[in-house]
Amino acid sequence: MTSRAPDPGRRNPRSRAAILAATRELLAEAGFRALTIEKIAARAGVGKQTIYRWWPSKGAVVFDALLALSETPEGAESGTPGTVELPDTGDIDADLRTVLRATVAEFADPAFEAPLRALYIEMITDADLAADYRRRMAAPINEAKRRRLRTAQEQGQLHPDADLDLIVEMLYAPLTQRWLLGTGPLDRDFADRLVTNALHAARAPGAAAPDDQRE
């Protein structure tokens, strides 16, 4: 079982960084369709085998390239990578507006958008990668979102029965969809309307009905 995996202790961190940087550059310059393992290796000044040795797929490289982007700009190995926290001014409406507007801004930044788009494409046909993404990227962020909503709920700003998990999806899925497919403008107004409507749902009585009648 342990016999096939290479020893991470021997891994050359310079090569790793060069590969991730090359991946980001190529995505920003030419888009996902032009991203090939050969070009990454050539740009990074690295043998192809070094990529195949450490990543199971091109999607996994893209994933790491994106992760590396979020991490330590330069300094220490990031304080506590798992702890994400949303702003809490006491006003759930304003706070969500802030957060969704920030997300809209991220989607407008090519340096972030290009690798993320590439990652989504890979995830759609690679369930393993999708699971990895959920576990390592999405899960902590979603947890933070739910936490913020729960605080608001406890403070009486949301209905005690509100279906908080669903509210999170209703907030973000429309955003993601417009970004991925261009099905509509992706601006602050859209973010604001999403917040307004999602919070209406979360304030209504009898929101959650988890008496799951199985299909």
Added chain:
Amino acid sequence: MTSRAPDPGRRNPRSRAAILAATRELLAEAGFRALTIEKIAARAGVGKQTIYRWWPSKGAVVFDALLALSETPEGAESGTPGTVELPDTGDIDADLRTVLRATVAEFADPAFEAPLRALYIEMITDADLAADYRRRMAAPINEAKRRRLRTAQEQGQLHPDADLDLIVEMLYAPLTQRWLLGTGPLDRDFADRLVTNALHAARAPGAAAPDDQRE
């Protein structure tokens, strides 16, 4: 300008049908990654050039394969393809439940799911294809959804100011997201909860804030 376009009158309908059928079969059997123009041509007993002559990209073939699936099972060229209508029993809540549960069922059908997934992947990197999809497939369906909500609004089941376009997105985007990325179970319960929460939003006062400051 006219010199390059092939004459559609001379097009061989048997070849066209064979190509679309082969595309669907290959997608169902082996998934999107294994779908190649060469395999489609071989399976359809058709020259590669016949595909390149009539479709601008592989995504366009997939699109047509999916369209052909929705159309006339065998008989006439379908009465009026543009006219979609949602059920209207007078109870918006029940009707939406019916419709979303049907969508959930569609996503569970491999014959439908495989080409649609392939199409989504293509659209994410092909804006032209995405625009085509919106115009020819999504637009009429979305129009029907909005129509049904407007009827309910006019009957007083929804708030007069409800942001109906947004409600449609909040209903369907979470569904699509779970399907594409597997971010959660995709069942009747989820559909029902979506309907419940979206309608809460649509019944709240002051829903829409159409003081749309365009970006």
Added chain:
Amino acid sequence: MTSRAPDPGRRNPRSRAAILAATRELLAEAGFRALTIEKIAARAGVGKQTIYRWWPSKGAVVFDALLALSETPEGAESGTPGTVELPDTGDIDADLRTVLRATVAEFADPAFEAPLRALYIEMITDADLAADYRRRMAAPINEAKRRRLRTAQEQGQLHPDADLDLIVEMLYAPLTQRWLLGTGPLDRDFADRLVTNALHAARAPGAAAPDDQRE
């Protein structure tokens, strides 16, 4: 059976010629160890697949490159490719000297030597190629050599029982060996001594002992 072989009628003769020319050039420039399919394809301006489609191995390409060298310098498709004839002045000794000296000269010509050396290396590990070589290149030449010796034998210049096949091998194998391995100088003197000694053997009485006691 016939299904796997490509149709030679569709073969592009310009590509074929370019491949063989590139092979000869690369061999002359850098020797056998530097000869790769990729370099041949690049130099010939040809896709690798075009080589793999028409030749079963690198050795087969080298073989054809060598054959093409011997054929039609430019004009017609060569009169009768199979008919080789050695000089016959009536003096077997002088004629053999002429022929072996010519062989020595050939081995000194890099344009001929390089591909032939490459071909020998391939043949040593590829029995199929070796058989092909014997059938298409060596056989007609050996037949001509035996013919010339037989004429001399009929004219009484050689013993009636002389083992002519063996004499041919004793004439040429030492030449080939010195060429391949550099086991000694390869000059006209060596050629002359080979002729002298081989003819001594061919003139001795009781040369052949075909009372083959099988091992």
Added chain:
Amino acid sequence: MTSRAPDPGRRNPRSRAAILAATRELLAEAGFRALTIEKIAARAGVGKQTIYRWWPSKGAVVFDALLALSETPEGAESGTPGTVELPDTGDIDADLRTVLRATVAEFADPAFEAPLRALYIEMITDADLAADYRRRMAAPINEAKRRRLRTAQEQGQLHPDADLDLIVEMLYAPLTQRWLLGTGPLDRDFADRLVTNALHAARAPGAAAPDDQRE
């Protein structure tokens, strides 16, 4: 200058033996084309560097593997490796028959044949290796052959002017050629005919004409 050469005193004889044994095994099992440094190292349980440290090329390893085969099966470091002696019963004809038949038998033994064939291939493109082979393996054997012929010559069994060096080549080159390229059966009959004809040449008057007219 002395800084780069490793100290032979520190060489691990167990590794050396394992490498040579692995080389022979791999050659016998899969032939020359499958012989790689990596496979040798893996089979021998040795680091690649240990091979690169002590041998300049793969051919050199093969050479040593072959040498080790001829040497001491296990015991002492072989009496005097340089001293080879051909049988001498007083009958040159019978003795040569014995020796050539033994050579034929060697070529039929895969344990000996496989490394020797590999060595020949290397020598054809590696002049240094060829020179080494001549000096350390071929020279003493050829010297013994010439010695035996000279003895026969002194006893009047061969002509006083016989070109003994050439006779040796005419005896062995045809044998080697048939072995390497499979140009004909390699059996006792062939060996016997070679001896008969070569000795005819060696008994004829005026054999050698070393009045070398330089080309």
Added chain:
DNA sequence: GCCTAAGCGAGACGGTACGTCGTGTCTTACC
């Protein structure tokens, strides 16, 4: 009996070439 330098197993590394697959274009022969 310690120290240090070498050989050693292991295997990551930057590369080159392999042989295969798919792309989109072109050509040939048929209808």
Added chain:
DNA sequence: GGTAAGACACGACGTACCGTCTCGCTTAGGC
């Protein structure tokens, strides 16, 4: 002129070895 067939130049795939390089670990002598 559309079509089935498939050759073509091209480029990427994922794998195998190359020869070099760094790691710890053993294993001498030399002190």
